Amino acid sequence: MDFNRILVPVAGTEADDEATRLACRFARRTKGKVRAIYVITLKRSLPLDAEIESETRKAEEILARAQSVADEEDYEIETDLLQAREAGPPIVEEAVEYNVDLILMGIKYKRAFGQFSLGSVVPYILENAPCRVILYHQYTAPVSG
């Protein structure tokens, strides 16, 4: 499998690092492009063009971290910061706009109210992505008591 344009949506979880690393390694084979993006999701209580300094700072830190993982891999990547009501749609739009051939994202296994849950972003991307999608699940062994 060759990938020339890879989109890596990062969310600030520990799975981001591995996803970014994987993307760099995939891309290296064909000298492809890697683009890491973060979406600031805004509550309805704020207008869409509101700027929240703390959120922006957090987003920049997350993207800087992806950048440093890429540096460790000695690979150059692009980053982008978006703002929307929900994360799914702008990720898919970005994939369309940059004509990517892979979305690679790290996810964390979640249990909402004791039930397995992928949240809403991952299912949205799987359903609407215009390209292949790889989910990297960060496995953490359950702490036995």
Add this chain to the structure above:
Amino acid sequence: MYIIVVGGGRVGYYLTRALLAEGHEVLIIEKEARVFQGITDELGSVCLRGDGCEVATLIDAGTDRADMLIAVTGDDDDNLVACQVAKHRFKVPRTIARISNPQNEVLFKKLGVDVTVSATNIILENIETEVSTHPLTHLLMLGDRGLEIVDVKISPESTTIGKSVETLSLPSGSVLSLIIRRDNKPFVPGTNTVIQAGDQIIAVTPPESEESLRIALRGS
């Protein structure tokens, strides 16, 4: 403007589409998962799933920065409560409710709903306009002033034919502003103007005097 639409049925959906096209920020609040999904698939992130009468949902919707809330569910009681909660808890400047039972118009206005829209009344008004024999047609509501403009037709059976305007017992607050005769020449009636069969009288009246105006002009 930031506009919240409560109820994602057909009215809510088309209203939202039109408002989005005008460049407004719009959010629909819809209870049912299936309807919510349909709107989200079609229009993107413009729908919030929840009960638009519930304070908690309205907080999530950012109602305190909304310029307007429009309640268009199929139930009058839900629309009333959504508007009242928006008005009194979130100080939304303008609230609009769809009503099915035209009787509720008075109540809703009394309770602080700024505008009510009744499909039943709109259809009735259209029927009145289409059916020329209808004795009284509503032409325009002067909303904030509590007055309306109506059109009363004098049929050949009206007992007021041959009487002058000053002898008619018009209800207080009602004014005859224009008469259109057969030759289609409009004129402003004076006190001596004599009512003729076929006259079309345009009058301004408070809605509650509508019936007495009709009787004064046509006889009972």
Add this chain to the structure above:
Amino acid sequence: MKIVIMGCGRVGARLASSLDIDGHQVTILDTDSYSFRRLPAAFGGSALVGNGLDGEVLKGAGVEESDVFVALTQGDNRNIMACQIARQIFNVPRVVCRIYDPLRQELYGTLGVESISSTIVMADLFKEKLEG
């Protein structure tokens, strides 16, 4: 007192019956005549089929001459609206309704609609019972 009750569920029927026993003149409304099965055979008030959100139905139930109007249907909004019709349109001196949602109950309290939130009452009673 002359009392009109809207909603003949368990609470409505029980309230109607005990007010009737105390000698009040009770009229109970429900949209479904089947609900009146909950009234005891000895019930001396009147039971009417109709929607309490309709002014004509309320008039028919004698709301204009009543001293109290109580709304006890399953719908918070229906109860709230019926009470406001009774109060604002028919000038009933006292209106009381059940509102399940505590937040809505709090708000309508400030708007002059007297109400009981069965959610709050029940939770408090249970807590009291459990904590002694």
